[in-house]
Amino acid sequence: MLPPATLKRKSSLPIWVSIGWRVLAVVALLALAIGVHWIERDGLRDNADGHVSFLDIIYFTSISITTTGYGDIVPVSDAARMFDALIVTPIRVFVVLLFLGTAYNFVLKRTWERWRMAMIQRNLTGHIIIAGYGKTGSEAVDELVARGDRPDRFVVIDTDAEALTAAKSCGCIVMQADGTRDEVLNQARIGQAQSMIIAAGRDDTSILITLTARHLAPELPISVIVRNEDNELPARAAGATTVVNPVSFAGLLLASSCNGPHIADYLTDLASFHGQVQLTERAVTGDEVGRPLSAIQTGIGLRLYRGGVGHDRKAPEAAALEAGDMIVEIIS
The missing domain is CATH 3.30.70.1450 (Regulator of K+ conductance, C-terminal domain)
Incomplete structure (x- = not known):
């Protein structure tokens, strides 16, 4: 049974706004816990001086949420203990997960991805770049694999996450990026590539990718597919070594x-x-x-x-x- 389809959209919020919302969520939960602890302060006992001040409430709430717990201030009433068990504990788990998720998304994940890219690029030579992993691009990869090429020789560039998931499951190296940009093709080590196949799905996009690739790699064999006969000449003028028109061939x-x-x-x-x-x-x-x-x-x-x-x-x-x-x- 297929999983239900979901609509996805790239977040339009800047990184600092996303981090700011997470910080505000933590501060709001902390303020909620401090407020309830202050209202129920009679249910707390300070073993140091016997008096529970507002600073003591802030201190106790902070060490409770961070699971430190020195034992100098403890809940003694049933209401305070139930609040710590049923409210503060879920807040504690949520805050920990929120901080871990933020650290992973904005620090660990990016560092790991940069390190992995550097390791892949270090040994990336004699490979084949596939710009566009739609129906035509995927069939080209399948045919080349059937002829004996290893899947890890292919670097697939596409903006469609689902297409890249399919390419990655086949063993290809993938990049979710715009193939018309110099920076992207340089990251794919176009200068060390054996050849390039361009099947972007739109003739104008395919021709622009061809022009960019030829500018960066003057001797690279480039095969491009165009669907309009009028675009065969512009594709060759852009630097394509081979131009395939499936409509004409059919x-x-x-x-x-x-x-x-x-x-x-x-x-x-x-x-x-x-x-x-x-x-x-x-x-x-x-x-x-x-x-x-x-x-x-x-x-x-x-x-x-x-x-x-x-x-x-x-x-x-x-x-x-x-x-x-x-x-x-x-x-x-």
């Missing part, structure tokens, strides 16, 4: 299915790790230099990229592979 699959019922299945099979065949990209190895693209032994060579320009397997450039060429091939 149209290509639909068009291919008109010429045969199995073409779309095969193309989907190529893109997924769970299929019988897989489309991969790799660099030419030393023993392949000088050989034609059609002679590679690892799979079926489809295309090579030399100097950023693609050449089909029947092109003259494919007759002899060179060091630095990139091969796109189909493997089993």
Whole structure:
């Protein structure tokens, strides 16, 4: 059975106001206890001088709430003892929890989070940054994990707490932040990242993240998804290495299915790790230099990229592979 859904909103109160409200709550409870003790002062006994003054009331209430209790002033009447048992004890517990919660939220938690971030950043290199963990971003992570990547290689940046909870449960490193900011991407060690996937859900946000990432990491491979065909050119102009339009790709699959019922299945099979065949990209190895693209032994060579320009397997450039060429091939 699913837990009931709850509405949540970030607090608009500054930190000092939040702390101030907690202090006022403690002072109000202390004043309540002092007032009742003063009214019922005849039920208290001062073993020092036998007289219970107002200062004695403040002193007794303070040591009672803080559980110190020196025994110099004690409740002797039934009313005073019942008040201490039924009212002062819950106040004591509430005040202790309030102070502990404040110390944890504003001191211990932040110190612990800064220390954990420093430890994670120390060993963060060769990782993949995922900006946006919606449907597309999560599927990209699942596919990469299926291909052998460890979940802790992914740094997921999103503003949605529920999405980050899902990413964290998968083993990813998460940051609840705005991926368009330089500070956030620097904290994610974008300069040491292997690649970046941007699927923010909005084309304008994705393009802005791309622009920020390219500014910070000029050589980083960046893949971005856009949903409007008009935004493909701005995404490339912003610095995206690869631009994917799911609407256009879906149209290509639909068009291919008109010429045969199995073409779309095969193309989907190529893109997924769970299929019988897989489309991969790799660099030419030393023993392949000088050989034609059609002679590679690892799979079926489809295309090579030399100097950023693609050449089909029947092109003259494919007759002899060179060091630095990139091969796109189909493997089993």
